[in-house]
Amino acid sequence: MDDRTASSKDDAPPWHTLGAADVAARLGADLDNGLTAEEAARRLARDGPNEIREKAARGLLAMLADQFKDFTILVLIAAAGVAGLAGEVSDMLVILAIVVLNAIIGLVQDYRAERAIVELKRLAALKAVVLRDGRLHTIPAAEAVRGDIALLEAGAAAPADLRLIEAPGLKMAEAALTGESTPVLKQPRALADAALALGDRVNMAFKGSTATYGHGRGVVVATGMATELGRIAALMQAIPPAPTPLQRRLSHFGRRLALALLAICALVFALGLLRGAPPLLMLMTAVSLAVAAIPEALPAVVTVMLALGAQAMARRNALARRLPAIETLGSVSFIGADKTGTLTLNQMRVVEAFVAGRRLAAAALDAGDETIRRFIDALALCNDAAAGEAGEGVGDPMEVALWRIAAEKGRAKERLEKDAPRIKELPFDSDRKRMTTFHRDGDRFVAFTKGAPETLVPLCGDDDFAPERARLLAIAEDMAADGLRVLAVAARAWDALPATADPAALECGLTFLGFVGLQDPPRPEAKAAAAQCRAAGITTVMITGDHPVTARAIAAALGMLAPGDEVMTGPELRLLSDAELAARMERTRIFARVDPEQKLRIVEAVQARGAFVAMTGDGVNDAPALLRADIGVAMGKSGTDVAREASALVLLDDNFATIVAAIAEGRRIYDNIRKFISYILTCNAGEIWTILLAPFFGLPIPLLPIQILWINLVTDGLPGMALAAEPAERDIMRRPPRPADESIFARGTAWRILWGGVAMGAMALITQAGALRLGVDHWQTMVFTVLTLSQMGNVLAIRSERDSLFRQGLFSNPPLLGAVVLTIFLQLAAIYAPTLNALFHTSPLTARELAACVALSTPTFMMFEIEKWLARRGVISR
Numbered sequence: 001m002d003d004r005t006a007s008s009k010d011d012a013p014p015w016h017t018l019g020a021a022d023v024a025a026r027l028g029a030d031l032d033n034g035l036t037a038e039e040a041a042r043r044l045a046r047d048g049p050n051e052i053r054e055k056a057a058r059g060l061l062a063m064l065a066d067q068f069k070d071f072t073i074l075v076l077i078a079a080a081g082v083a084g085l086a087g088e089v090s091d092m093l094v095i096l097a098i099v100v101l102n103a104i105i106g107l108v109q110d111y112r113a114e115r116a117i118v119e120l121k122r123l124a125a126l127k128a129v130v131l132r133d134g135r136l137h138t139i140p141a142a143e144a145v146r147g148d149i150a151l152l153e154a155g156a157a158a159p160a161d162l163r164l165i166e167a168p169g170l171k172m173a174e175a176a177l178t179g180e181s182t183p184v185l186k187q188p189r190a191l192a193d194a195a196l197a198l199g200d201r202v203n204m205a206f207k208g209s210t211a212t213y214g215h216g217r218g219v220v221v222a223t224g225m226a227t228e229l230g231r232i233a234a235l236m237q238a239i240p241p242a243p244t245p246l247q248r249r250l251s252h253f254g255r256r257l258a259l260a261l262l263a264i265c266a267l268v269f270a271l272g273l274l275r276g277a278p279p280l281l282m283l284m285t286a287v288s289l290a291v292a293a294i295p296e297a298l299p300a301v302v303t304v305m306l307a308l309g310a311q312a313m314a315r316r317n318a319l320a321r322r323l324p325a326i327e328t329l330g331s332v333s334f335i336g337a338d339k340t341g342t343l344t345l346n347q348m349r350v351v352e353a354f355v356a357g358r359r360l361a362a363a364a365l366d367a368g369d370e371t372i373r374r375f376i377d378a379l380a381l382c383n384d385a386a387a388g389e390a391g392e393g394v395g396d397p398m399e400v401a402l403w404r405i406a407a408e409k410g411r412a413k414e415r416l417e418k419d420a421p422r423i424k425e426l427p428f429d430s431d432r433k434r435m436t437t438f439h440r441d442g443d444r445f446v447a448f449t450k451g452a453p454e455t456l457v458p459l460c461g462d463d464d465f466a467p468e469r470a471r472l473l474a475i476a477e478d479m480a481a482d483g484l485r486v487l488a489v490a491a492r493a494w495d496a497l498p499a500t501a502d503p504a505a506l507e508c509g510l511t512f513l514g515f516v517g518l519q520d521p522p523r524p525e526a527k528a529a530a531a532q533c534r535a536a537g538i539t540t541v542m543i544t545g546d547h548p549v550t551a552r553a554i555a556a557a558l559g560m561l562a563p564g565d566e567v568m569t570g571p572e573l574r575l576l577s578d579a580e581l582a583a584r585m586e587r588t589r590i591f592a593r594v595d596p597e598q599k600l601r602i603v604e605a606v607q608a609r610g611a612f613v614a615m616t617g618d619g620v621n622d623a624p625a626l627l628r629a630d631i632g633v634a635m636g637k638s639g640t641d642v643a644r645e646a647s648a649l650v651l652l653d654d655n656f657a658t659i660v661a662a663i664a665e666g667r668r669i670y671d672n673i674r675k676f677i678s679y680i681l682t683c684n685a686g687e688i689w690t691i692l693l694a695p696f697f698g699l700p701i702p703l704l705p706i707q708i709l710w711i712n713l714v715t716d717g718l719p720g721m722a723l724a725a726e727p728a729e730r731d732i733m734r735r736p737p738r739p740a741d742e743s744i745f746a747r748g749t750a751w752r753i754l755w756g757g758v759a760m761g762a763m764a765l766i767t768q769a770g771a772l773r774l775g776v777d778h779w780q781t782m783v784f785t786v787l788t789l790s791q792m793g794n795v796l797a798i799r800s801e802r803d804s805l806f807r808q809g810l811f812s813n814p815p816l817l818g819a820v821v822l823t824i825f826l827q828l829a830a831i832y833a834p835t836l837n838a839l840f841h842t843s844p845l846t847a848r849e850l851a852a853c854v855a856l857s858t859p860t861f862m863m864f865e866i867e868k869w870l871a872r873r874g875v876i877s878r
């Protein structure tokens with residue numbers, strides 16, 4: 001059957017007016033078994049991937065063309081024109097060569113950034129659960145095809161446009177498509193009105209919307225650009241990605257700096273003319289200086305560094321969904337971490353039970369005993385785990401653990417259910433913290449309930465049972481103190497199946513059966529990560545729905561608790577005002593028995609105290625807290641699409657230690673950006689001082705325009721970029737977080753740029769004055785060389801903010817070492833290669849002159865090292 005002809009006809013009725021059978025017939029879909037793998041592959045080849053096509057990625061040529069749109073490049077091209085008109089053909093050619101080289105460097109940077117971002121997008125791609133060949137498969141959403149049967153669960157994004165065929169309780173958030181912020185309740189029946197607005201087509205789930213409640217199943221009726229989202233995608237693509245806060249600040253700063261520099265250049269030009277220098281030379285000098293000094297590449301380099309950083313983080317299982325997050329990750333001062341799965345392995349195992357009046361190890365549970373058998377049957381039947389294809393348990397890890405122990409004791413759920421099928425249930429919810437299932441029991445019925453002890457034990461027995469309840473809860477608490485998650489299990493016999501679904505009427509008068517204790521080992525690497533956080537001035541707080549005693553035991557095992565640290569429970573939290581909560585945050589390190597909704601209040605309370613908050617989450621209810629946190633962190637393995645979309649960071653391995661690694665990486669990237677900026681601006685300042693101050697000392701113009709451009713091209717481009725590869729400083733996780741709103745020029749950076757530039761300019765002028773006094777003809781080549789070498793000293797010194805280069809060693813950043821060696825080699829070529837001599841107006845230096853250049857460029861390097869030495873001694877602050 002060809003599904004294409006039917007649906008591509010314009011007069012075909014819209015999908016929402018058709019019944020499920022008609023939809024299936026038109027799409028050649030099989031509602032029970034799904035498509036076959038071959039058919040799906042055929043359709044994928046025919047229709048193309050289910051993707052919203054982005055604005056076509058820029059081709060290399062377009063990227064290259066973009067390089068020539070830059071203001072300074074245009075100035076350079078104009079300068080080349082002026083040089084050509086004035087008959088300076090070789091100058092013109094060199095300037096043009098520099099323009100081309102600049103463009104190539106820019107192109108390489110752009111290309112690397114773009115590749116890194118594409119790769120991140122690929123990693124963050126959505127998944128879809130589809131039925132094929134009668135089995136469920138999780139596939140990349142891009143591979144979903146028309147006619148697929150797709151499943152939706154609360155928290156999942158619709159992978160394509162679906163005509164729903166089942167939708168119990170399903171609610172979809174469709175704000176991205178309709179602007180309507182309240183989720184829409186869906187239902188599967190056909191609708192009569194063909195002209196309904198999107199928001200009213202309640203039997204459809206559209207790509208780009210997410211399920212917030214319930215679950216559903218639907219036939220894929222449109223994919224990729226044919227979806228409703230695809231139709232409006234052209235509108236969304238018109239909005240360019242917003243620059244990061246740092247990029248915004250830098251381009252603002254760059255604009256002001258450019259104005260100031262243009263004024264300086266005008267001054268240089270005027271001073272030169274006054275002193276009678278040739279106007280053309282002065283014009284070229286001023287233009288070259290402007291080109292050399294304006295740090296036009298700053299925002300672009302920041303993008304490259306962030307994008308490369310994001311790639312490095314992804315290799316460590318932390319996927320940044322937004323570039324600004326990388327910039328600010330290093331500022332995190334508070335982490336709210338879920339216990340189960342993030343701090344623990346989420347590998348639950350039953351280790352103990354309290355049944356028939358005794359605490360028994362799991363191995364000692366004997367189903368031969370009538371009381372114990374009933375307890376185990378309750379674990380098996382009041383359970384949502386199921387056997388997978390290979391006979392393993394599938395479902396929530398805790399349910400699977402209970403399912404498994406029952407099977408091990410010869411009471412497999414699948415077998416028990418033959419005699420005692422489930423006929424009614426009250427599903428688990430995190431308010432009641434329990435679930436109940438009803439089963440046939442001969443010609444009567446039995447209900448099993450399991451849940452948190454303190455909510456379930458009070459429902460057991462009658463009034464006479466009160467003293468016994470207190471004793472039981474003490475036992476549960478004892479078990480919890482060993483770090484076990486404890487569940488209470490109870491039963492109630494019913495003569496007839498009750499008609500009501502009201503938990504209050506059904507979960508009462510229960511007979512207590514026992515407690516089961518489950519162990520979920522802490523993640524081995526979490527302990528070290530928590531210690532790292534403490535050293536790095538980051539407060540970590542455990543957030544859990546589990547019992548406070550269990551939470552405390554696990555936090556203690558992870559070394560997260562100090563004397564005086566407090567535990568707060570959800571019910572306590574509810575009674576506090578915002579101000580009281582903020583005050584209590586000081587000492588609270590565990591939040592137990594909290595609902596996901598309460599996470600939002602926790603985030604707001606710590607933010608009110610000035611903290612920069614990272615908060616983890618995985619469910620739909622976590623989304624508000626994830627959005628509100630400064631860095632929302634979603635689980636990549638166990639989390640929902642909704643949580644992921646609300647987050648800035650996704651942990652591909654759900655692991656707490658990965659957050660900490662990402663923070664360290666964020667700090668490194670920010671450091672390197674700052675080092676890069678400081679380096680470039682110090683160098684530029686050195687060049688400006690040299691040219692600007694020379695006339696005041698009665699010296700001729702120190703550098704020719706070509707030489708200025710060369711210094712700028714060679715020293716800024718290569719070594720500067722290699723700073724991106726600089727490894728983290730030794731103390732990166734032993735210093736407190738940087739305030740997120742701190743200026744990039746804080747901590748001495750501005751000073752370093754000022755005095756470093758003056759020092760470099762001074763050494764260049766001393767070289768010039770000295771050489772002139774001694775009658776050295778090559779003085780200009782010497783000034784040129786001293787400036788280049790000083791900048792190499794600068795880049796080597798700036799690698800660390802505190803450690804000396806001698807401690808770091810030359811080889812700990814090979815790309816940078818390579819760039820420095822290459823730059824020195826190019827400089828030597830400019831001095832000694834006859835062709836380059838002609839182009840750059842240089843002349844070969846004697847060995848003594850070269851040695852003098854090396855000697856004259858070391859003082860600036862030594863001064864940078866002395867500054868770090870003073871910082872290490874605490875004489876100046878960093």
Ligand code: ATP
Nearest residue numbers: 339340428430433434435450451452543544545546
């Ligand atoms: P954490 O926050 O550490 O991840 P959690 O997510 O399991 O814990 P909830 O899911 O809110 O927290 O569960 C809270 C409590 O409800 C659990 O400690 C347990 O006592 C009870 N509970 C959880 N799941 C079930 C279930 N399937 N059946 C019965 N009781 C449950």
